[in-house]
Amino acid sequence: MTTENFNYEKAFSRNIGWFSEQEQAILRTKKVAIAGCGGVGGIHALTMARLGVGKFHLADFDEFGVENFNRQVGAMMSSVGQSKMDVMSKVLADINPEAELNSFPEGVNTANADAFLGGVDLYIDSLDFFAMDARRLVFALCAKKGIPAITAAPLGMGTAFLCFMPGQMTFEEYFGMQGRPAEEQYLRFYLGLAPAGLQSHYLVDPTKLNLKEKRGPSTIIGCTMSAGVAGSYAIKILLDRGELVCAPQGMHWDPYMNKMEQTHIPDGHRNPEFQKNLITAKQAFNI
Numbered sequence: 001m002t003t004e005n006f007n008y009e010k011a012f013s014r015n016i017g018w019f020s021e022q023e024q025a026i027l028r029t030k031k032v033a034i035a036g037c038g039g040v041g042g043i044h045a046l047t048m049a050r051l052g053v054g055k056f057h058l059a060d061f062d063e064f065g066v067e068n069f070n071r072q073v074g075a076m077m078s079s080v081g082q083s084k085m086d087v088m089s090k091v092l093a094d095i096n097p098e099a100e101l102n103s104f105p106e107g108v109n110t111a112n113a114d115a116f117l118g119g120v121d122l123y124i125d126s127l128d129f130f131a132m133d134a135r136r137l138v139f140a141l142c143a144k145k146g147i148p149a150i151t152a153a154p155l156g157m158g159t160a161f162l163c164f165m166p167g168q169m170t171f172e173e174y175f176g177m178q179g180r181p182a183e184e185q186y187l188r189f190y191l192g193l194a195p196a197g198l199q200s201h202y203l204v205d206p207t208k209l210n211l212k213e214k215r216g217p218s219t220i221i222g223c224t225m226s227a228g229v230a231g232s233y234a235i236k237i238l239l240d241r242g243e244l245v246c247a248p249q250g251m252h253w254d255p256y257m258n259k260m261e262q263t264h265i266p267d268g269h270r271n272p273e274f275q276k277n278l279i280t281a282k283q284a285f286n287i
Contacts, residue, residue: 006097008028008098011095012050012051015051026238026239027051027239028053029054029055030053030055030238031054031057031119032121032122033116033123034048034057034123035059035107035108035123035127035134036059036131037060037126038062038126039071039072040154040223040227041084041126041127043223043226044124044226044227045058045092046073046092046095047227047230049099050095051234051235052096053099054099058085058088058089059103059104059105059107059112060083060084060085060088060107061107062083063084064076064080065080070218070219071218071220071222072084072223074088085103085105086103086105089101104116109134110137113138114141116138117141117142117147121148121237121238122148122150122237123138123148123150124152124230125151129216130214135171135189136172136177139164140170140172142171143172146166146167148163148164148166149163150163150230150237152225152227152229152230152233154218154223155193155198155222155254156198156222156254156256157199157202157219157221157254157255158198158221158222158252158256159252159253160193160251161226161229161233161250161251162174162250163246163247165244168246168247169246169268171247173269174248174265175189175192176269191278192265192268192269193250194252195252195263195265196263198257199254203217205217211285221255245262247268248265248266248267248271249262249263249264250264
């Protein structure tokens with residue numbers, strides 16, 4: 001089959017029922033920005049494409065390697081050494097040849113962040129856990145531009161989710177990153193994302209989590225869970241339907257633990273319990 005045989009309405013007709021035909025037509029016009037096309041970013045992009053979203057801004061400067069095989073949907077022998085963004089762009093174009101794809105091969109930085117978020121209806125955070133400068137930059141700009149921003153982080157075999165909507169608590173107000181050392185920022189992000197700590201109960205080798213070396217374990221299960229949660233919220237935001245749980249509230253699903261918890265950190269990083277947990281974590285990681 002060639003691209004001449006492509007028909008948008010037929011390609012996404014099996015979505016109809018959960019979405020109306022009018023809603024599917026709306027998704028066709030929506031633009032989603034995804035920073036990071038690897039572990040969780042690749043499957044976020046794939047999910048958005050199969051939902052019928054018609055416009056994408058994708059950013060990533062990295063290439064696929066064998067070490068990515070455990071979790072990244074674009075990682076396979078045929079893509080080793082290739083640009084993650086280029087590989088996923090080809091996948092999206094193969095699903096929807098009519099999709100508008102704008103690429104940012106340098107990743108997101110101060111020089112291109114404004115263009116990356118230009119005309120965007122939703123930002124889905126997919127940056128590497130340790131890419132805190134870029135993450136803070138993008139979330140701050142989303143707040144300034146009034147762009148909804150969501151993050152669904154793969155943790156163990158589950159996902160922790162936060163939603164930041166225009167006019168509500170911002171990323172910085174929640175996490176309090178400004179002026180903090182890099183390793184403390186990592187801890188703040190981790191504690192703010194997953195105050196329930198469900199995944200910590202089955203980490204069999206804690207030595208594989210090393211903040212100083214910027215590495216930690218991962219699974220495809222967590223990435224897949226994250227994509228489902230982010231996809232559901234993308235639909236609610238893009239189609240303006242359904243109740244949203246927004247920061248300082250969040251949600252943490254962990255099927256391995258048979259648990260789902262709705263989390264809440266009133267006042268974000270200023271909350272006394274958050275501060276207490278931060279002190280404990282800094283001591284544990286010798287920070």
